[in-house]
Amino acid sequence: MTVESANPEFRRNSGEAHEPPLAPGAVPLLGHGPALVRDPLAFMSRLRDHGDVVRVRIGPKTVYAVTTPALTGAVALSPDYIISGPLWESLEALLGKEGVATSNGPRHRRQRRTIQPAFRLDAIPGYGPVMEEEVHALTERWSAGRPVDSTSEAFRIAVRTSARCLLSGRCTDAWAERLCGALTTVFRGTYRRMVLPLGPLYRLPFPANRAFNRALADMHRLVDEVVAERRASGRKPDDLLTVLLTAKDDTGEPIGEQEIHDQVVAILTAGGESVGATIMWLLHTLVSHPEHADRIHAEVETVTGGKPVTFDDVRMLTHTNNVVVETMRLRPSVWVLTRRAVTDTELGGWRIPAGADIIYSPYAIQRDPRSYADHLTFDPDRWLPERAKDVPKYAMSPFSVGNRKCPADHFSMALLSLFTAAVAARFRLERVAGSDDSPQIGITLRPRNLLVRPVPR
Numbered sequence: 001m002t003v004e005s006a007n008p009e010f011r012r013n014s015g016e017a018h019e020p021p022l023a024p025g026a027v028p029l030l031g032h033g034p035a036l037v038r039d040p041l042a043f044m045s046r047l048r049d050h051g052d053v054v055r056v057r058i059g060p061k062t063v064y065a066v067t068t069p070a071l072t073g074a075v076a077l078s079p080d081y082i083i084s085g086p087l088w089e090s091l092e093a094l095l096g097k098e099g100v101a102t103s104n105g106p107r108h109r110r111q112r113r114t115i116q117p118a119f120r121l122d123a124i125p126g127y128g129p130v131m132e133e134e135v136h137a138l139t140e141r142w143s144a145g146r147p148v149d150s151t152s153e154a155f156r157i158a159v160r161t162s163a164r165c166l167l168s169g170r171c172t173d174a175w176a177e178r179l180c181g182a183l184t185t186v187f188r189g190t191y192r193r194m195v196l197p198l199g200p201l202y203r204l205p206f207p208a209n210r211a212f213n214r215a216l217a218d219m220h221r222l223v224d225e226v227v228a229e230r231r232a233s234g235r236k237p238d239d240l241l242t243v244l245l246t247a248k249d250d251t252g253e254p255i256g257e258q259e260i261h262d263q264v265v266a267i268l269t270a271g272g273e274s275v276g277a278t279i280m281w282l283l284h285t286l287v288s289h290p291e292h293a294d295r296i297h298a299e300v301e302t303v304t305g306g307k308p309v310t311f312d313d314v315r316m317l318t319h320t321n322n323v324v325v326e327t328m329r330l331r332p333s334v335w336v337l338t339r340r341a342v343t344d345t346e347l348g349g350w351r352i353p354a355g356a357d358i359i360y361s362p363y364a365i366q367r368d369p370r371s372y373a374d375h376l377t378f379d380p381d382r383w384l385p386e387r388a389k390d391v392p393k394y395a396m397s398p399f400s401v402g403n404r405k406c407p408a409d410h411f412s413m414a415l416l417s418l419f420t421a422a423v424a425a426r427f428r429l430e431r432v433a434g435s436d437d438s439p440q441i442g443i444t445l446r447p448r449n450l451l452v453r454p455v456p457r
């Protein structure tokens, strides 16, 4: 099957296509930059009113925004759009050029083949015991009923679980704490450097720049420590780190040190940031929709008979899973994706020139009233099979589709559902004074400063 036959929206440039319309509201010199910086979520969501593909000006640059589910699917599935452009260049400069999240072509295919077995559906139950330990350790810590800083709790469990499952063994509390701290500073600073590309200013010895550089160096040092320690131990447990340390490149030679390092960084950063942000939104859901927290509690009681919820219980927790999916619909941690066209193409009949930067927003797509009735209402039952069948293709793809689709979708869903079930089964959550759940926009989307008090049931 060709890409064209799989995707009716996909066509090579026929020479007849026109340039997509320019979004209204561009100001001289800065274009849509100010509107985009002021409120990126609203800006991206409004673009659908102006067409399926819309040109956006950011300073002197033109970016092509794609606004329909079908066309975002076409972009994600087409070999004519690759991972490249300003977002990825900033990430590469900081996190490394040789990891799976930023590579393209044959290297990317080889790297996906290498890591994929660790994330296959039949590999996930092997991670069940670690997921259970992490989730129940968290609910134990919370049982005193003291207010919880959801940012540090969410990122701690996200990073620890990925590290323990995929790099098994090496995850002391001190190591995990340092990694979480470093990642938080690195991601905040990376996003700032992307939206405000002030080049040399970031090299000046301001306290914020020094903190960023320290965190970045610490993150790379922590990854080096894991790799060095595993080598020194001579152990070869059945985990992703062993797979990476024994992987061969296309010529049959062992992959280089830099690639091993960048692969571990890519997996830990991609995993920690997106799962951490989603866990924060799940806490936001439990505190904002107590009626659904109560339904989850009742569902867990029915399935477990009052025992602590286990990994094996998760597949029977229909409502819990639907709450997770609905949370990811309205508040996708990965809220924006970009690509670059490698050749002249058409998208939905519009001309896309080679070298064009493409942008689309799962946040905007998943809130489109043309795809969802009562599109802004939190309604987990819309994911019951009889209703879910009406959702248009690619209108709900928080893990993306195609060759860049998140390898860890099953892994993440298992952890997120287990977490939600374990928390709702033991606690009612209350908002604490000073909590700020407005969205904080960075590389991922998360509540700015959500503070909750877990009240034991």
Ligand code: HEM
Residues within 6 Å of the ligand: 100, 101, 102, 112, 162, 166, 266, 267, 268, 270, 271, 272, 274, 275, 278, 333, 334, 337, 338, 398, 399, 400, 403, 404, 405, 406, 407, 408, 409, 411, 412
């Ligand atoms: C890629 C979302 C969890 C590792 C992606 C992409 C999305 C995504 C949308 C595609 C990016 C693109 O198309 O440009 C999520 C969400 C998660 C999650 C919503 C959880 C809520 C994880 C975890 C890991 C992980 C737990 C690893 C432990 C990766 C990697 C890639 C990726 C390595 C790059 C894949 C490639 O380019 O081939 N993720 N992710 N993700 N994700 Fe995830």
